[in-house]
Amino acid sequence: MTATPRLLLDRPRLERNAARLRARCAELGIAFRPHLKTAKCAEVARIGHEGRTGPVTVSTLREAEFLAEDGFTDFLLATAVTPDRLPRVAALQERGARITVVADDPAMIRLLGEAASRPLDLLLEVDCGEHRSGTDPDGAALLAAAEAASRHPFLRLQGVLTHAGHSYGTGDPARLAEIAEAERVAAVHAAGRLRVRGHDCAVISIGSTPTLLYARHLEGVTEVRAGVSLFWDLAQLSRGMCGWDDLALSVEASVIGHQRTFPGAAGALVLDAGALAMSKDTGANAFMPEARFGILADAATGERLPLSVAVLHQEHGTVPVPDALWFGRLPLGSRVRVLPNHACLTAAGGHGGYDVHLGDGIPAARWMRCDGW
Amino acid sequence: MTATPRLLLDRPRLERNAARLRARCAELGIAFRPHLKTAKCAEVARIGHEGRTGPVTVSTLREAEFLAEDGFTDFLLATAVTPDRLPRVAALQERGARITVVADDPAMIRLLGEAASRPLDLLLEVDCGEHRSGTDPDGAALLAAAEAASRHPFLRLQGVLTHAGHSYGTGDPARLAEIAEAERVAAVHAAGRLRVRGHDCAVISIGSTPTLLYARHLEGVTEVRAGVSLFWDLAQLSRGMCGWDDLALSVEASVIGHQRTFPGAAGALVLDAGALAMSKDTGANAFMPEARFGILADAATGERLPLSVAVLHQEHGTVPVPDALWFGRLPLGSRVRVLPNHACLTAAGGHGGYDVHLGDGIPAARWMRCDGW
Numbered sequence: 001m002t003a004t005p006r007l008l009l010d011r012p013r014l015e016r017n018a019a020r021l022r023a024r025c026a027e028l029g030i031a032f033r034p035h036l037k038t039a040k041c042a043e044v045a046r047i048g049h050e051g052r053t054g055p056v057t058v059s060t061l062r063e064a065e066f067l068a069e070d071g072f073t074d075f076l077l078a079t080a081v082t083p084d085r086l087p088r089v090a091a092l093q094e095r096g097a098r099i100t101v102v103a104d105d106p107a108m109i110r111l112l113g114e115a116a117s118r119p120l121d122l123l124l125e126v127d128c129g130e131h132r133s134g135t136d137p138d139g140a141a142l143l144a145a146a147e148a149a150s151r152h153p154f155l156r157l158q159g160v161l162t163h164a165g166h167s168y169g170t171g172d173p174a175r176l177a178e179i180a181e182a183e184r185v186a187a188v189h190a191a192g193r194l195r196v197r198g199h200d201c202a203v204i205s206i207g208s209t210p211t212l213l214y215a216r217h218l219e220g221v222t223e224v225r226a227g228v229s230l231f232w233d234l235a236q237l238s239r240g241m242c243g244w245d246d247l248a249l250s251v252e253a254s255v256i257g258h259q260r261t262f263p264g265a266a267g268a269l270v271l272d273a274g275a276l277a278m279s280k281d282t283g284a285n286a287f288m289p290e291a292r293f294g295i296l297a298d299a300a301t302g303e304r305l306p307l308s309v310a311v312l313h314q315e316h317g318t319v320p321v322p323d324a325l326w327f328g329r330l331p332l333g334s335r336v337r338v339l340p341n342h343a344c345l346t347a348a349g350g351h352g353g354y355d356v357h358l359g360d361g362i363p364a365a366r367w368m369r370c371d372g373w
Numbered sequence: 374m375t376a377t378p379r380l381l382l383d384r385p386r387l388e389r390n391a392a393r394l395r396a397r398c399a400e401l402g403i404a405f406r407p408h409l410k411t412a413k414c415a416e417v418a419r420i421g422h423e424g425r426t427g428p429v430t431v432s433t434l435r436e437a438e439f440l441a442e443d444g445f446t447d448f449l450l451a452t453a454v455t456p457d458r459l460p461r462v463a464a465l466q467e468r469g470a471r472i473t474v475v476a477d478d479p480a481m482i483r484l485l486g487e488a489a490s491r492p493l494d495l496l497l498e499v500d501c502g503e504h505r506s507g508t509d510p511d512g513a514a515l516l517a518a519a520e521a522a523s524r525h526p527f528l529r530l531q532g533v534l535t536h537a538g539h540s541y542g543t544g545d546p547a548r549l550a551e552i553a554e555a556e557r558v559a560a561v562h563a564a565g566r567l568r569v570r571g572h573d574c575a576v577i578s579i580g581s582t583p584t585l586l587y588a589r590h591l592e593g594v595t596e597v598r599a600g601v602s603l604f605w606d607l608a609q610l611s612r613g614m615c616g617w618d619d620l621a622l623s624v625e626a627s628v629i630g631h632q633r634t635f636p637g638a639a640g641a642l643v644l645d646a647g648a649l650a651m652s653k654d655t656g657a658n659a660f661m662p663e664a665r666f667g668i669l670a671d672a673a674t675g676e677r678l679p680l681s682v683a684v685l686h687q688e689h690g691t692v693p694v695p696d697a698l699w700f701g702r703l704p705l706g707s708r709v710r711v712l713p714n715h716a717c718l719t720a721a722g723g724h725g726g727y728d729v730h731l732g733d734g735i736p737a738a739r740w741m742r743c744d745g746w
Contacts, residue, residue: 003434003458003746037687059688061376079645079688080629082706085376105631108705132689133630133643141633165686256453257506258478260514270506272452276721276744280653313538314410314717315432315452316505332481333455344687348649348723350744371649371723373376 004254005277007347008337008361009044009231009354010302013248017230018047021212028218033057033076035207035227038344041354042070043367048230057207057225061088066370068097075099076205078161078225080108080125080133083115090118100203102161104135106144113152120154123161123203124194128186129179130165137162137190146199159203159222160190167210171239171287180211180218188220210241233343234291235283244304249347250297250337251277252361253317258327265320269307269330273338274315279345291341293317299335299361309338337361377627378650380720381710381734382417382604382727383675386621390603391420394585401591406430406449408580408600411717414727415443416740421603430580430598434461439743441470448472449578451534451598453481453498453506456488463491473576475534477508479517486525493527496534496576497567501559502552503538510535510563519572532576532595533563540583544612544660553584553591561593583614606716607664608656617677623670623710624650624719625734626690631700638693642680642703646711647688652718664714666690672708672734682711710734 018034025032034048037059045056045067055074058064064075065088073096081089081101092099100121103109112120124145127134135141137160149155164183167176183206191201206218207225218224228235231249232242257270273294284291293309296319307326311318317338321327330336340346347354348371355363391407398405407421410432418429418440428447431437437448438461446469454462454474465472473494476482485493497518500507508514510533522528537556540549556579564574579591580598591597601608604622605615630643646667657664666682669692680699684691690711694700703709713719720727721744728736 003461005746080643082627082629082645084627084706088376105705107631108629111706131632131635131641132684132686132691133632136634254455254457256455256481258480259504259506261509262504268504270453272455275652275654275718277746279648280718281648311505313505318505332478333457333484345648345653350721350723350746352745372725373378373650373723 004252004335005273006252007351007354008250008252009356009367010248010359011356012359013246014044014230015047017232017246017248021226021229022050024212025224028215030218030221031055031223033205033223033225034230035078035225036063036067038227038231038347040066040369040371041367042067044230045072060373061085062370062373064092064097064099068092068095073097076225077101080104081112083111086112086115086117089120093118100158104133104145106141106148109145109148109155113148113155116152116154118154119156121156121158122149123159123205124157124190126160126162126186126190128162128164128183130163132165134162137186142190142193143197146194146197150199157199159201159205160187160194161205162187164208164211167208168235168239173214176210176214177216180215183208183211184215184218184221209236210239213241228343231343234288234295234339234341238284238288238291247339249343250339251346252299252335252337253277255330255332255334255336258332259318262320265322266324267321267327269319269321269326271309271317271319271336271338272315273317275312276314276349278309278312278317278338278340279342279349280312281342281345284341294338294340297337297339299337302337302359302361305336377625377708378646379625380724380727381623381625382729382740383621383732384729385732386619387417387603388420390605390619390621394599394602395423397585398597401588403591403594404428404596406578406596406598407603408451408598409436409440411600411604411720413439413742413744414740415440417603418445433746434458435743435746437465437470437472441465441468446470449598450474453477454485456484459485459488459490462493466491473531477506477518479514479521482518482521482528486521486528489525489527491527492529494529494531495522496532496578497530499533499535499559499563501535501537501556503536505538507535510559515563515566516570519567519570523572530572532574532578533560533567534578535560537579537581537584540581541608541612546587549583549587550589553588556581556584557588557591557594582609583612586614601716604716607661607668607712607714611657611661611664620712622716622720623712625672625708625710626650628703628705628707628709631705632691635693638695639697640694640700642692642694642699644682644690644692644709644711645688646690648685649687649722651682651685651690651711651713652715652722653685654715654718657714667711667713670710670712672710675710675732675734678709
């Protein structure tokens with residue numbers, strides 16, 4: 001029996017989630033470029049594309065290098081690139097990959113142009129309201145960025161990109177539809193401004209899971225990036241984006257202690273899934289405070305239990321129980337699943353890979369991840 | 374130039390921190406068993422022992438296996454062991470290692486006794502006030518645990534262990550001295566109860582960084598475990614446990630964006646150190662709210678800057694600036710260090726190892742870590 005803690009990935013749910021995303025993209029008439037920042041896994045990337053390779057989004061060059069080993073060739077690196085990363089971009093290109101990078105600042109584009117040693121496809125990032133990165137789609141910096149790109153022969157402007165990350169702040173369908181429309185308009189408007197000035201703008205890339213789900217239409221958009229919706233998690237569930245039966249990722253943990261005294265409870269279970277196995281993300285709590293650091297589920301069936309992780313130490317998760325009967329139901333050495341707040345961070349917690357099962361919690365395969373940068 | 378984000382480890386500070394811990398243990402007349410849950414690194418373990426191997430504490434079997442490769446032979450696995458881990462314990466023993474395990478519950482001890490295939494050194498964990506794990510040092514379960522151990526020929530009771538993790542809740546020296554005394558008394562008292570009943574109890578192991586520093590004496594204690602005090606971090610600094618010049622760990626990040634509009638600030642720097650590079654721990658904020666997700670320091674000198682990370686996304690850290698002059702001082706592509714809240718969690722964030730420098734931020738060596746379980 002493999003030791004816990006370990007990441008469990010429910011393959012049938014993953015496949016169903018992927019099929020729904022593809023169907024949604026088809027309905028909207030846009031290409032799907034799954035974001036592999038969550039899974040960092042070649043098998044998951046293929047399931048995103050119905051068993052084949054296809055265009056993917058990555059958050060690190062490490063992901064692109066890892067997926068390239070598996071035959072993927074079309075990468076969008078969605079975090080702003082810096083000149084010191086260009087040798088690795090060039091190495092990927094030399095192996096036959098197409099890699100599109102993102103920038104927003106004219107000064108950075110000049111640095112990239114000076115550092116580039118071969119042609120580089122580029123998207124300009126615009127800000128549709130999150131204010132994390134990207135320039136004003138209606139501002140002068142966007143045009144200056146395009147001008148800067150046009151002055152460097154190796155920089156090939158391909159279009160624009162935006163990300164409505166602030167869509168995670170609400171679960172209201174009407175508000176999400178508004179944010180989705182603002183995301184669409186920001187990207188399409190920015191592209192229009194560039195096109196009338198003679199710049200190429202074939203790619204209009206948007207992406208956030210909630211806006212993909214709630215957009216009324218995505219006219220003018222060419223592709224969508226979405227990642228966590230392959231796995232789902234409590235943060236998304238708490239906002240109404242998915243159901244309990246869609247949650248594909250969990251952490252299997254062992255009960256390593258029965259704490260008979262715990263303030264405000266009949267005692268506590270101690271799990272061997274702590275802060276490293278789960279992450280300290282509490283993203284679900286804004287809408288579902290009972291989620292705390294993760295909700296427990298039955299190890300075999302995945303059925304939700306009325307218990308959650310209240311305290312996390314590095315290697316301990318403490319689960320208060322309302323009744324001492326739980327010590328009999330979950331004896332020492334028994335196992336549970338813990339449903340994470342934020343799949344992206346939990347999956348990255350040093351697990352190294354996924355124990356893939358068919359819903360029963362019994363691993364049938366091991367799929368590797370690529371963590372780090 | 375190596376890509377960011379990356380972990381920087383200041384070797385002179387690490388060596389000074391280790392020397393102070395050894396001096397403190399010598400002053401108290403107890404053995405030092407550094408806890409490698411923070412560093413997970415053989416070179417750091419050796420610096421803990423003045424360049425040699427020596428007894429260490431580990432939080433995972435992976436750490437013990439990794440350090441055994443480097444010649445370490447005396448391990449205390451300080452998280453409660455489960456029977457399914459015993460084959461790995463036995464494999465370590467077969468390679469010549471001594472590994473002591475920890476349990477608190479008589480039922481778990483029975484399971485371990487039934488599963489053990491060779492002699493196993495055991496400490497009984499008692500609770501000195503944190504209520505995370507361990508039994509009441511004055512309770513019946515402690516005696517029942519010792520009795521259970523004595524019934525299994527492979528289980529060799531060696532002593533007791535406790536951890537005053539609740540010492541992180543205060544920075545008040547008088548209160549810390551009280552917690553340290555309670556930790557000492559819990560362990561010594563538990564050992565006394567076992568000894569009068571004829572159980573061996575040569576080892577009395579305590580450990581938390583604040584109680585080691587503030588204990589008035591540790592009479593009766595034989596060894597202390599402490600880990601984060603090799604690196605220090607903002608959580609410890611915020612409680613007065615260390616000074617700014619003691620912080621040995623930082624995350625080097627690149628400025629990948631200049632966000633000109635940011636609510637409540639003159640704009641924001643965008644760093645490529647996000648939630649994966651830093652962790653979402655905010656442990657310093659209870660005593661130092663300005664720490665947020667990490668305080669910035671100069672990349673070359675390590676000198677603190679009046680800036681901190683206010684928002685973390687997976688691969689983005691957003692640093693509001695009070696004045697747009699900061700965009701000139703920290704241009705695109707420039708580097709900073711970020712001082713973490715909690716060294717244990719930041720170091721585990723997928724970095725894979727340390728870029729070791731001599732205070733100047735220029736890596737002179739690469740030391741590997743062992744993450745996972």
